[in-house]
Amino acid sequence: MLEVKTTESAPGIPAEGLSIAEAARRTGVSAHTLRYYERVGLVVTTVGRTAGGRRRYHRLDLEWIKVCTKLRATGMPIRTIRRYADLVSAGRGNEQERLDLLESHRAEVRARLAEVRRNLELIDHKIDVYRGRLAAGDADRLWAPTPDPGPAPE
Amino acid sequence: MLEVKTTESAPGIPAEGLSIAEAARRTGVSAHTLRYYERVGLVVTTVGRTAGGRRRYHRLDLEWIKVCTKLRATGMPIRTIRRYADLVSAGRGNEQERLDLLESHRAEVRARLAEVRRNLELIDHKIDVYRGRLAAGDADRLWAPTPDPGPAPE
DNA sequence: TCTTGACTTCGAGCATGCTCTAAATCCTAG
DNA sequence: CTAGGATTTAGAGCATGCTCGAAGTCAAGA
Structure with a gap:
């Protein structure tokens, strides 16, 4: 052992x-x-x-x-x-460049994450709406073009 | 007016x-x-x-x-x-399918977000290490292959 | 009217990141 | 020793999502 x-x-x-x-x-x-x-x-x-x-x-x-x-x-x-x-x-000798590269990438990734999260909210919202309307039984009106300046359909 | x-x-x-x-x-x-x-x-x-x-x-x-x-x-x-x-x-008539599609996509997006966040931690860590070593002035040892079973270099 | 410049369609081209094929070579079990 | 699977290289092919080019049409100002 x-x-x-x-x-x-x-x-x-x-x-x-x-x-x-x-x-x-x-x-x-x-x-x-x-x-x-x-x-x-x-x-x-x-x-x-x-x-x-x-x-x-x-x-x-x-x-x-x-x-x-x-x-x-x-x-x-x-x-x-x-x-x-x-x-x-x-x-040796380029550590600052490596750090810069990584930090710049991290900033991009964070920005992308934030953007995805923002856009995910639309999806969350649509899901909520679909669920609600399905439950309410009036799903027919979803994205059926509405008259005009009114609110956008879901 | x-x-x-x-x-x-x-x-x-x-x-x-x-x-x-x-x-x-x-x-x-x-x-x-x-x-x-x-x-x-x-x-x-x-x-x-x-x-x-x-x-x-x-x-x-x-x-x-x-x-x-x-x-x-x-x-x-x-x-x-x-x-x-x-x-x-x-x-009308396929609202459940639309909902399924959106929910399935949302699940994928969430999974991807989580994965990116996880992998971002490696980058955070590397940035910390580079910063620390640059500050300490011994940046030379970064990713210079170490002997053997020892810890991986950064 | 004429001249631009915006717009049209159709199809080709491009950037990215793999993914696969072919033909040859290697290696290991039997 | 041999068969058969794993690995090698160079290069072609593919999926995705645009992006651009060519040739022709449209429209608005001078």
């Missing part, structure tokens, strides 16, 4: 690394997309290769890819992630 | 309707996109035409287009808006 598995470097990652299929499973992106991310310069780590040329993913590779997917999930375009990746691989 | 402008039907909409350029300005979508929306079946109202074939937008047209832009702004795909538009133009 209390034995240290020397063949593993992390939660189940063997020392020789993971196949692309395993990496895909663990990161939640397809193998196709993993290769694509690498091709377009998103991957800042140097993914290892077997003698035969197959990719071998290690902990840092997976970590970085997860960062990418989170950035993507907040809507950061590939091109911007690449810029960030370029800054990161350029190494 | 207190004169009623009989040539206008709403906040500045003349009785003969607005040109596509004006409609574009007021709805915030380009004239190209207005035509596109019409082409793909998003527009439930029948936009009027002049004798010469030019579109004339009236209040309800603009209202509906604004509804479309709000649905788009929450990420509803064109195809779904079209389905909604079809339900609306089909008239």
